Amino acid sequence: MAPRWTDARTGRLLGALVCAVLLTTASMLLFVLVQGWPSFAHNGLHWFGSGGSVDVQIRNIFLSGETGTHPVYTFHAWPLVWSTILITGGAVVISLVISLFVSAFIVEFAPEPIRAVLRPVIRLLAAVPSVIYGLIGVLVVVPFIGNHLISQSARASKAGIISLSGYSLLAAAVILTVMISPLMVAVFSDGMRTVPSGWVEGSLGLGVNRWRTFWKIVVRTARPAIVAGTVLAAARAIGEAVMLAMVSGSVGFSPNPGDGWLFFVEPSRPLAPTIIKNSEELSSPPMHATLFAIASVLLLSSALFSLVGWAAKQPMKKYGVRA
Amino acid sequence: MQRDRLRSWRLGDRVGLGLCWALGALFCAIAAAIVIYMLVEGLRYLRPALLVTHPTGGYGEAHSGGFLDPLLGTFLVAALAMVVALPVGIAVAVWLSEFGRPAGLARATESTIEMIAGAPSIVLALFGTIIFQSGALGLFSRTAHGVVFGRSFFAAGAMLSLVAIPLVVANTREGLQLIPAHVREASYAVGKTKAATIRRILLPAARPQMATGAILGIGRVIGDTAIIVILLGATLTFNGAGGLSGLSTLRGTGSTLTSYIYTNSPAGEGNQPGKAYAAAFVLLLMVLVLNASVDLVARRGRKHRWN
Numbered sequence: 001m002a003p004r005w006t007d008a009r010t011g012r013l014l015g016a017l018v019c020a021v022l023l024t025t026a027s028m029l030l031f032v033l034v035q036g037w038p039s040f041a042h043n044g045l046h047w048f049g050s051g052g053s054v055d056v057q058i059r060n061i062f063l064s065g066e067t068g069t070h071p072v073y074t075f076h077a078w079p080l081v082w083s084t085i086l087i088t089g090g091a092v093v094i095s096l097v098i099s100l101f102v103s104a105f106i107v108e109f110a111p112e113p114i115r116a117v118l119r120p121v122i123r124l125l126a127a128v129p130s131v132i133y134g135l136i137g138v139l140v141v142v143p144f145i146g147n148h149l150i151s152q153s154a155r156a157s158k159a160g161i162i163s164l165s166g167y168s169l170l171a172a173a174v175i176l177t178v179m180i181s182p183l184m185v186a187v188f189s190d191g192m193r194t195v196p197s198g199w200v201e202g203s204l205g206l207g208v209n210r211w212r213t214f215w216k217i218v219v220r221t222a223r224p225a226i227v228a229g230t231v232l233a234a235a236r237a238i239g240e241a242v243m244l245a246m247v248s249g250s251v252g253f254s255p256n257p258g259d260g261w262l263f264f265v266e267p268s269r270p271l272a273p274t275i276i277k278n279s280e281e282l283s284s285p286p287m288h289a290t291l292f293a294i295a296s297v298l299l300l301s302s303a304l305f306s307l308v309g310w311a312a313k314q315p316m317k318k319y320g321v322r323a
Numbered sequence: 324m325q326r327d328r329l330r331s332w333r334l335g336d337r338v339g340l341g342l343c344w345a346l347g348a349l350f351c352a353i354a355a356a357i358v359i360y361m362l363v364e365g366l367r368y369l370r371p372a373l374l375v376t377h378p379t380g381g382y383g384e385a386h387s388g389g390f391l392d393p394l395l396g397t398f399l400v401a402a403l404a405m406v407v408a409l410p411v412g413i414a415v416a417v418w419l420s421e422f423g424r425p426a427g428l429a430r431a432t433e434s435t436i437e438m439i440a441g442a443p444s445i446v447l448a449l450f451g452t453i454i455f456q457s458g459a460l461g462l463f464s465r466t467a468h469g470v471v472f473g474r475s476f477f478a479a480g481a482m483l484s485l486v487a488i489p490l491v492v493a494n495t496r497e498g499l500q501l502i503p504a505h506v507r508e509a510s511y512a513v514g515k516t517k518a519a520t521i522r523r524i525l526l527p528a529a530r531p532q533m534a535t536g537a538i539l540g541i542g543r544v545i546g547d548t549a550i551i552v553i554l555l556g557a558t559l560t561f562n563g564a565g566g567l568s569g570l571s572t573l574r575g576t577g578s579t580l581t582s583y584i585y586t587n588s589p590a591g592e593g594n595q596p597g598k599a600y601a602a603a604f605v606l607l608l609m610v611l612v613l614n615a616s617v618d619l620v621a622r623r624g625r626k627h628r629w630n
Binding site: 109 | 343351435450521546588
C-alpha cells in the first residue's frame, strides 16, 4: 500500500503553509506602507516634526476628504510622537528597574511559599485584558490624580492652554508599567534560572555574599535575556492603543518639561490611540493615508524591537532557554 | 543561618534585599487590589438579568439593557480565531521542530512569528480593513451597491487568529522539543514514516503544551479591543448581513465584552460605568478561569515522563 502521506509530501505541504504565513506578514508590511505613503510623500520628514496644532490638522485632513475638494495631507505628528516616546519610554524604564528586582526575588531570594504565590500573580497580571486596566485607570487612577495631586492654583496657571483633569502622562505611564512588567519578569527570570549553578557556587565559595553573587554573576550572564525582555516589552508598549486612549487624555498636546512638576500631569495622546480615536473616519481618503502612515510607523518600530529582541535571545539558546 | 549571614552584608546590599521584598509584595498587592476591586464593583452592578438581555441604546443605566450580545460575541470571536490559529500554529510548529530545512527559511519563520507577536493589534486591525474591503472577499462581510464594508465576525476572527498564532506556535514547539530523540528513532525503527510518527506519536505527546498554547491564545483573543472596535464595528447588538441565518451573523457586525467595556467607560460614547464594571467583572472571571486551566493542564502534562 502506497502511503498517501509520504514524508516529502508532508514536508512540502507544511513548508507551503509556513511560506503562506510569511507572505501574509510580508504583505501586511507592504500594504500598510503603501497605503500610508501619500502622507509621508506629502510631508517628507516634517511628518515627524512639529508645527501647528495636530488636532486641527487631523480635522482638516478628514474634512478635505469628505467634502471632495483638494485633499489636504499636511500633518506634523511631533506631539503624538513625543507623547509616545514619553509614555512608552517612561514605562519601559520604570519596569526595567522593578522587573530586575522582582525577578531577582523570584529566582533567588524568595522563600518557596512566597515564590509559589508570586508566579501565578505575575501570570495573572500579564493576562488581564488591557481594557480592564484602562477602565481601572479611568475610574480610579485618573480621578485620584485629578483630585489629589493637582492643586487649584496649578490648574489656574495652565488655564487657557490645557486643562489638567487627571488624564496625564503619569496615569498612562504607571498603568502601562503594571501592564508590561509581568512580561519582562517572565523573560528575565527564565533567563536567570538557566545560569549554570556551578558559576554561582564558585562565587559563593569565594566568600562573595548571595546578593553580590546574584548581581555580578547571574544578572551579567543573563544579559541577553534582559535585553530581549526589555525590547519585547517595549514592542508591546508602543502598540498599546485602547488603554492609552482611555487614560492619556486624548488631546494633541506635547507636554512641556519646562513646566516642572506639572509636566507629569499634562495630558497628551500617543500615536496608537490616535488611530483608534479616528477609526470611524477611514472613509476619507487623506485620513486613510494619514492613519496608515501612523500605523506603519508603529509597525516598523515594533518590528524593529521584536527583531532586536529575537536576535538578543539567540546567545541564550546555548544554555537552553526557551521564551 | 540565613539571619547571621545577613548581618554580615553591607548596608547597601541589605537595602537592596529589602527592596526585592517590597516590590514582590507590591506586585501581589496590585494583583490582589485589581481582583478585589473588580469583584466588589462587579458584584455591586452585576445582575443575572444582565447576562440574558440584549443591549439597547438608552440613556441611563436602567434603560440600556444587558450584555447578552457582547457575551455571545466574545465566544464567537474566540471560536473563529482558534479555528484558524490552532491548525496553522500547530503546522508551523511541527515544521519548525521536525523539518526546519532550509535553515534560512526556518530562521525567517522564527523571526516572523516573533514579529507577529510584537505587531500592535491596532495595525493588524487596519491591515484587516484593507483585506476585507477588497471586492474578492465581499462574501465575508456586508455588501451594499458594490461597496464592501469589511466589518464582520469573519474579518475580526481572521485577524485575531494572528494574535493567537505566536502563542500556539511557541507552546507546541516547546512540547515537541521536550520529546527526546530516541522516541522518534524507536518509531522509525518499527517502520513508521516521519509523517505517521508526527501524527501518532509526537502530536499526542505534545497535547498538554498544545492545550496550554490554545488557552493562552484564547485569553489574548478575548482580551483584545482594537481589532474588535475597528473590524467588528462594536455595534450594540448582532447586525446580521442577510443570507443564511447562521452565516448572516458571522458576516454581520457585533461586539464583544472588551468593546462593550470600552464603549461604556467614560472614554466611550455610552459612558455607563456600572455596566462597564459588570462586563469587566465577567471578562476578568473568564481570564481567571483560563489562567487556572493553564495550571491544571500543565500539572497533568508533567506526569508524562520519557524514560
